Amino acid sequence: MLISEFAKATELPVDTIRFYISKGLLKPQRSAKGGSNPYQLFSPEDVTAARMIRLQQTLGYSLREIQALNDAYRAGESSPARTVEILQTQIARLEERKAALDAALSFLRGKVNWIKAGKPDTAPRLEDYRC
Amino acid sequence: MLISEFAKATELPVDTIRFYISKGLLKPQRSAKGGSNPYQLFSPEDVTAARMIRLQQTLGYSLREIQALNDAYRAGESSPARTVEILQTQIARLEERKAALDAALSFLRGKVNWIKAGKPDTAPRLEDYRC
DNA sequence: CTTGACCATGGAGTATGGTCAATACTTATA
DNA sequence: TATAAGTATTGACCATACTCCATGGTCAAG
Numbered sequence: 001m002l003i004s005e006f007a008k009a010t011e012l013p014v015d016t017i018r019f020y021i022s023k024g025l026l027k028p029q030r031s032a033k034g035g036s037n038p039y040q041l042f043s044p045e046d047v048t049a050a051r052m053i054r055l056q057q058t059l060g061y062s063l064r065e066i067q068a069l070n071d072a073y074r075a076g077e078s079s080p081a082r083t084v085e086i087l088q089t090q091i092a093r094l095e096e097r098k099a100a101l102d103a104a105l106s107f108l109r110g111k112v113n114w115i116k117a118g119k120p121d122t123a124p125r126l127e128d129y130r131c
Numbered sequence: 132m133l134i135s136e137f138a139k140a141t142e143l144p145v146d147t148i149r150f151y152i153s154k155g156l157l158k159p160q161r162s163a164k165g166g167s168n169p170y171q172l173f174s175p176e177d178v179t180a181a182r183m184i185r186l187q188q189t190l191g192y193s194l195r196e197i198q199a200l201n202d203a204y205r206a207g208e209s210s211p212a213r214t215v216e217i218l219q220t221q222i223a224r225l226e227e228r229k230a231a232l233d234a235a236l237s238f239l240r241g242k243v244n245w246i247k248a249g250k251p252d253t254a255p256r257l258e259d260y261r262c
Numbered sequence: 263c264t265t266g267a268c269c270a271t272g273g274a275g276t277a278t279g280g281t282c283a284a285t286a287c288t289t290a291t292a
Numbered sequence: 293t294a295t296a297a298g299t300a301t302t303g304a305c306c307a308t309a310c311t312c313c314a315t316g317g318t319c320a321a322g
Contacts, residue, residue: 004298015281018300023279035288037300059235063279080246087246091239094232101229104190108222115211115218135268146311149270154309168270168317194309269318274311281306288299 006042010050017050025053025067060094137173141181148181156184156198191225 006028007014020026021040026049028040049070056066069086072078137159138145151157152171157180159171180201187197200217203209 002298003300013281014299016279019280033288037287039288039299057279058231059239060232062277064277084243084246087239087243091236091243094236094239098229098232098236100189101191101225101232105222105225105229108190108218108225112215112218112222115215133269144311145269147309150310164318166318170269170318188309193307195307263322265320265322267319267321270316272313272315274313276309276311278308279306281304283302283304285302286300288297290295290297292293292295 001042003040003042006046006050009042009047012050012054020050020053020063023063023067025063025070026050060090060097132173134171134173137177137181140173140178141185143181143185151181151184151194154194154198156194156201157181191221191228 001009003014003017007017010017012020017026021028026046028042028046030038031041033039052070053063053066056069057063061069132140134145134148138148141148143151148157152159157173157177159173159177161169162172164170183201184194184197187200188194192200
């Protein structure tokens with residue numbers, strides 16, 4: 001399929017697809033057509049690859065990491081043990097972020113309670129926010 | 132104090148301080164000294180303001196939001212009820228992020244279990260990662 | 263009064279993940 | 293065959309949060 005059809009299949013903007021190609025995340029074939037600048041031909045596997053990229057993004061990987069991960073995978077540098085290792089590294093990263101988020105949340109909740117209970121008719125001052 | 136002392140007091144790089152000033156997040160006074168380009172003079176309140184900014188960043192606010200928040204605060208557009216409202220909005224935002232993080236984490240953990248239990252001697256394929 | 267340390271400004275560069283626009287070529291349709 | 297629609301490439305631009313650099317002015321010590 002051509003890029004516009006691929007865009008519909010993946011629900012990605014054409015510009016984003018071209019951006020991914022420029023970054024080496026997608027590597028469609030080139031058709032014989034198109035003279036100079038031959039057209040890019042996308043396969044169903046490319047659709048799968050694009051969905052994989054979006055999934056990996058939701059899993060917290062950067063495009064750079066996704067490229068490295070998928071290139072290594074395509075090169076056959078992959079095994080169940082290695083995959084588990086990679087996944088657990090990411091689990092640890094996300095848990096760190098979650099802990100930071102939890103700390104922020106408990107701070108914010110503490111402030112809400114402090115304001116509600118403390119001095120309800122005094123505007124809180126900057127100083128009240130100190131850690 | 133001058134900017135280098137302020138940098139030590141806040142543990143912020145001088146460049147970052149200048150960046151914050153350029154964005155209107157810090158508004159130090161100008162000394163009479165310095166001819167054209169008078170020197171910037173920082174007060175203890177500026178140190179507090181800088182710490183406040185860093186705290187707000189850890190609470191998930193962008194610099195743009197911090198500026199709006201603090202400008203409104205300085206303008207006296209602040210009340211306990213409004214502050215609670217703002218804090219609760221941020222709590223809701225962070226909870227959304229946390230939910231996304233939790234979804235990613237359970238996906239990753241599920242994959243780890245799937246690989247460990249499933250077909251231990253088969254390299255996982257791209258297709259196995261689909262949602 | 264010179265030298266070095268410190269200060270200010272403006273603009274460029276970095277990283278991330280796109281988004282848009284200009285130009286030029288090709289293909290399909292009428 | 294002319295015209296519209298689709299395609300490729302290049303490079304600019306957006307937002308976020310810095311970081312670095314070149315230039316030039318200023319201040320304090322010797």
